[in-house]
């Protein structure tokens with residue numbers, strides 16, 4: 001059990017993926033429109049799990065308007081996390097350098113990351129990290145905002161669950177020792193057992209695997225002498 005799935009969902013609202021996610025070095029580790037488990041892993045593997053989502057005034061205000069419950073733009077399940085991040089987990093500053101200082105990020109590096117991103121946005125070119133063109137929008141209108149996406153952030157939870165697990169016999173689900181012989185009477189299933197998603201995770205892989213392995217282990221346990 002040395003792997004976990006760590007999923008960070010930042011959209012909707014879509015304005016969040018128009019911004020940039022930076023790590024402790026103020027570098028973009030990944031394209032912001034990637035699958036949630038890829039973004040979560042990039043954040044979890046960054047130095048001290050530090051990550052900030054940088055937005056400008058237009059992006060932040062549009063996201064705030066969309067996230068207001070009752071306006072029919074987003075489901076409540078999406079409104080509440082977005083509002084929590086915007087209202088309780090953000091920093092605000094008149095310049096990118098000042099924002100960097102508030103977040104404890106290197107000023108020049110953040111300014112450079114935003115400038116490079118803006119160059120691509122203004123030119124309508126290809127994002128070097130592969131973000132879809134529709135989401136590459138310039139971050140130019142002050143004030144600027146940073147939403148705390150770090151692993152320790154209380155306003156942007158990182159959904160996690162274990163991957164991998166005990167090595168089991170493929171036919172019975174019996175737990176195997178290091179020499180591959182079964183431990184009598186001990187079975188494992190679900191995410192406690194080695195299964196299909198043992199290294200990386202794609203949505204939907206888990207439930208079927210858990211049901212199948214639970215049924216296998218239960219059937220064999222009841223039939224065991």
Ligand SMILES: Cc1cc2nc3c(=O)[nH]c(=O)nc-3n(C[C@H](O)[C@H](O)[C@H](O)COP(=O)(O)OP(=O)(O)OC[C@H]3O[C@@H](n4cnc5c(N)ncnc54)[C@H](O)[C@@H]3O)c2cc1C
Nearest residue numbers: 159160161162189190191192193203204205206207208210
């Ligand atoms: C936010 C989120 C979204 C997900 N979305 C999907 C999805 O869309 N599709 C998908 O396939 N998977 C999804 N998953 C993953 C999937 O839900 C889990 O991998 C799966 O539920 C694991 O099943 P399990 O039976 O192995 O463990 P669990 O569901 O964790 O069951 C373990 C049970 O053991 C109980 N327990 C723990 N300790 C003890 C004890 N000492 N004594 C007695 N009982 C104990 C717990 O209370 C729990 O009921 C998602 C997970 C999360 C967190």
